[in-house]
Amino acid sequence: MYEDVELSLKNLREAFEVLSREKSEKKNKFLKRLAEKIDENREYLKAENSKDVERARELKVKESLIDRLVLNDKRIDEMIESCQIVESLRDPIGEVVDSFVREDGLTIYKVRVPIGVLAIIYESRPNVTIETSILALKSGNTILLKGGSDALNSNKALVKLIKQALDDAGLPRNSVELVEHTDRSVVDYILKQRGLIDLIIPRGGKSLIDYVVSNAKMPVLETGAGVCHIFVDESADIDKSIAVIDNAKTQRPGTCNAVETLLVHRKIASEFLPKLKKLFDDKKVEIRGCVETRKVIECAPATEEDWSTEYLDLIISVKVVSSLDEAIEHIKKYSTKHSEAILTENYSNAMKFLNAVDSSTVYVNASTRFTDGGQFGMGAEIGISTQKFHARGPVGLKELTTTKFIVFGDYHVRK
Known part of the structure; x- marks a missing residue:
């Protein structure tokens, strides 16, 4: 052999x-x-x-x-x-x-x-x-x-x-x-x-x-494995954001660039989460939520392990956060440095997110599913590098x- x-x-x-x-x-x-x-x-x-x-x-x-x-x-x-x-x-x-x-x-x-x-x-x-x-x-x-x-x-x-x-x-x-x-x-x-x-x-x-x-x-x-995050800022367009999250989670859930954790600003959670749950119920996506999430919608409780899990399946963990800073800190703690996104209408928040989040690919108002050599004009990719030397990203x-x-x-x- x-x-x-x-x-x-x-x-x-x-x-x-x-x-x-x-x-x-x-x-x-x-x-x-x-x-x-x-x-x-x-x-x-x-x-x-x-x-x-x-x-x-x-x-x-x-x-x-x-x-x-x-x-x-x-x-x-x-x-x-x-x-x-x-x-x-x-x-x-x-x-x-x-x-x-x-x-x-x-x-x-x-x-x-x-x-x-x-x-x-x-x-x-x-x-x-x-x-x-x-x-x-x-x-x-x-x-x-x-x-x-x-x-x-x-x-x-x-x-x-x-x-x-x-x-x-x-x-x-x-x-x-x-x-x-x-x-x-x-x-x-x-x-x-x-x-x-x-x-x-x-x-x-x-x-x-x-x-x-x-x-x-x-x-x-x-x-790297893809524990990818999307943060929905308080200024985000809710309907457009739901469409992006739908794509990021359900288009091909078994890929490394599918979103696994969703962070939602507390100020829009009561309006945003019920709409998200309706969509995910229709698409048979299991939501695992934090305590604040479960006050707004009915879903399974998220454990500490969920925040660092790459599901590669129709499962998503959801956490309500009080600020952009809290979202960034959560990503720093649990990210595999693959792909992260912010959905926002606030330019300053977008720039702060881009500068503070240290992952191979960081998005403003776009699905994490774009992290791909073919999508980035390379024709193909040999993988998504999450290290910091020689090569990073596709x-x-x-x-x-x-x-x-x-x-x-x-x-x-x-x-």
Whole structure:
């Protein structure tokens, strides 16, 4: 089992030596061909995906998580669109980030280069297989994919198409490798492969992310769980705010950018909360409220644990606060630094919220569901980084590069 993974990593390292020097034309040809292959193989992909979905239902997996697993025509269209957008984006490799000419004529350039061999460990969501692969390859990196066992048939089908598209474009087919072993011990083996893996990326729930961060022997790009907040200010337009919260909670509750905690200003709670409850009752959203919330509407009591829980389901915790400052303090205490929003008609309050809340993405009058590489013009994302170095927020092409200095001299020596 481990021998297979070691061989894949050696193949990825060899492929990187070729791919890192390839021109944009070949990489774009691959992306164009992959989009065509995904379109041509819709029924094959849906048939393989149905095996994973049926197994998940047999195991009684909750529907919000099964939703993340499903490949339907809409999501296949989205994968094709991601390929097309990434193809159209400027190749970051070789970009001059900065330059400087010394008085003695020594010329110094700082340029973008690929990172190397990437590895991603992720759960469900077979579209991640496409998004991560196309971003890695366009930015000159190779990638090891370790998806969840729940999406194994889907991932095998997608990687098969990726390798065919690499062949068609004249690129090394070992630029992408899938770990098919489902034994959990293989993750521990991967986390120890410092020297073969340059960067590892966990994408999934908090327990997976924490485990990778704690055990990896190589650098980790930490993508965070999403305990996302929305604060409804006393000046907010109530009807418009309810529409935003509806989108943030119910459009796709199983995603990391869905809102999990709602903070409501006390001055509008008596008018706002009954309207919210009517909507959520219709949409079968369970509300867990603080003491003040339950004085206004009937709902389940919120526990201390609820404020730090990423439900990934049709559940939301609601807290009534007395001020903007109290809302900000609550977010500082419980946020995973993913995405937070304020709904307000007060410019000063909006600016204070933007400046005080330290998360990867902060919104004024918009749904947290927009935190996504595709929505931010990146074509796709390899995850949402909640750390503070190298990359933060949606991780796209540029975030999968590092830099090196290139220096031109005329037989210069240091004095």
